[in-house]
Amino acid sequence: MGTAPLIIVSGPSGSGKSTLIARLVEKGDVPLRLSVSATTRPPRPYERNGIHYWFWTREQFQEQVRAGAFLEWAEVNGQWYGTPCREVDEYRARGVGVILDIDVQGAAQVRARYPKCLSIFLRASSWETYEQRLRQRGTESEEQIARRLATARRELERVAEFDRVVMNDELESAVAEVRAAIVEAFQKGNAHVG
Numbered sequence: 785m786g787t788a789p790l791i792i793v794s795g796p797s798g799s800g801k802s803t804l805i806a807r808l809v810e811k812g813d814v815p816l817r818l819s820v821s822a823t824t825r826p827p828r829p830y831e832r833n834g835i836h837y838w839f840w841t842r843e844q845f846q847e848q849v850r851a852g853a854f855l856e857w858a859e860v861n862g863q864w865y866g867t868p869c870r871e872v873d874e875y876r877a878r879g880v881g882v883i884l885d886i887d888v889q890g891a892a893q894v895r896a897r898y899p900k901c902l903s904i905f906l907r908a909s910s911w912e913t914y915e916q917r918l919r920q921r922g923t924e925s926e927e928q929i930a931r932r933l934a935t936a937r938r939e940l941e942r943v944a945e946f947d948r949v950v951m952n953d954e955l956e957s958a959v960a961e962v963r964a965a966i967v968e969a970f971q972k973g974n975a976h977v978g
């Protein structure tokens with residue numbers, strides 16, 4: 785059995801990444817897990833430590849950077865985010881595909897380190913969709929929304945770096961498209977698809 789795939793899912797705030805990934809993982813027909821990132825951003829009311837993120841102080845985060853514990857890390861919207869190696873390696877060795885919900889800077893770092901990874905960029909067909917979804921979520925201030933939309937514009941300029949660009953206007957078809965790409969990645973790596 786080969787090592788299970790490493791799958792990057794990037795896309796602007798409001799592209800629907802979290803919902804799509806949750807749907808893929810909960811379906812359970814392909815062995816997959818979502819890596820839990822570390823961040824210095826404060827938790828949203830519903831977020832729990834160790835489930836949505838590892839919420840670390842800047843000091844804790846820096847210590848882990850120095851220790852070489854991150855597969856990648858980047859500053860996004862003024863906060864630090866990173867993927868701890870221990871969220872990834874052991875699972876892949878056991879045949880579980882690992883999904884990284886990371887930004888375009890982190891995606892470039894992962895690609896350099898793991899050229900065979902599968903990288904997917906999720907987008908919506910209209911600009912208004914991102915803004916609408918961000919407002920519906922109701923967790924960000926106006927200033928944070930403006931900042932996230934500016935980041936989104938810069939991210940959209942880098943779609944060409946990705947293996948696949950998936951349109952997420954309709955959730956179920958986007959899930960099916962991403963799932964098919966992941967199954968293909970499992971087959972290429974000769975890993976078992978359950």
Ligand code: 5GP
Nearest residue numbers: 821822857858860865866867885886887890
């Ligand atoms: P949010 O604050 O909305 O949870 O995430 C903001 C952005 O940070 C999203 O684009 C998300 O993909 C990205 N992000 C989350 N975790 C990581 C990580 O571990 N590394 C990098 N590079 N980006 C991350």
